[in-house]
Amino acid sequence: MLIARGHHAGQETFGVVDGDGFAPVRDQPFERVVPAGPQVPLADVELLSPTRPSRVLVVLGGFLPPDLSVRPPDAEPVLFPKVIPWHLGHDGEVVKPAGLSGSLDMEAELALVIGRKTRSVTAEQGWDSIFGFTVYNDFTAAEFLPARDFYTAKSMDTLGSCGPWITTDLDRERIEAGIEIIGRVNGEQRQRGTTKRYKFDPGEIVAHASRFVTLLPGDIISLGTPPPAAPVLPGEVCEAEVEGIGVLRNHVA
Secondary structure, three states, X not given: OEEEEEEEOOEEEEEEEEOOEEEEEOOOOOOOOOEOOOXXXXXXXXXXXXXXXXXXXXXXXXXXXXXXXXXXXXXXOOEEEOOOOOOEOOOOEEOOOOOOOOOEEEOEEEEEEEOOOEOOOOHHHHHHOEEEEEEEEOOEEHHHOOOOOHXXXXXXXXXXXXXXXXXXXXXXXXXXXXXXXXXXXXXXXXXXXXXXXXXXXXXXXXXXXXXXXOEXXXXXXXXXXXXXXXXXXXXXXXXXXXXXXXXXXXXXX
């Protein structure tokens, strides 16, 4: 099942995407999906970020370095909050902040969406807390990274996009076997990786985060980008693609 959120006929609504159609549903669909009206053409819907999260966390250094096949035994996930007032959806416009002298980077990522209230769970229970997966583009102002100022680097307005929808059909076996993550700028491939190279699986990430914070339905954890990140310029078009979900496209201004 594909769950999206969008504007149609002057109203914001969640809906189920089926081919070229969008069937509105009531409220947030993380516990149950209740139809709320007839299907409309998907082309008539302005897609938004598919969830309104209370919290967005991004995994830093989520992929194994090229020279390692397993993570170090003492490794732990490193997460950082993405503190922006709203997330862009498919075809949303990323605005490079005025006065930014360095590059603006795109980071194509797979993100999980929480489906239930989650606190202090095991890695196995962490998998059970996942409603589905979506595509995330973790735009980053790279000039702030040498000083490890992740807040400024990642939390300026518009520096985060999500979508075009959530899929509930990606399972643990497929992710552990490896699905591809691709980043493109103006149609040219700049990033490519596979989830087989994750340091930690999604269940472990949920478990680690839940030790410290309560995760709520609709919250997002983005699982890291295949290195290197891809610099982008105003006027360019970014595409983040995750196998089994689709393509998230954004324009840079």
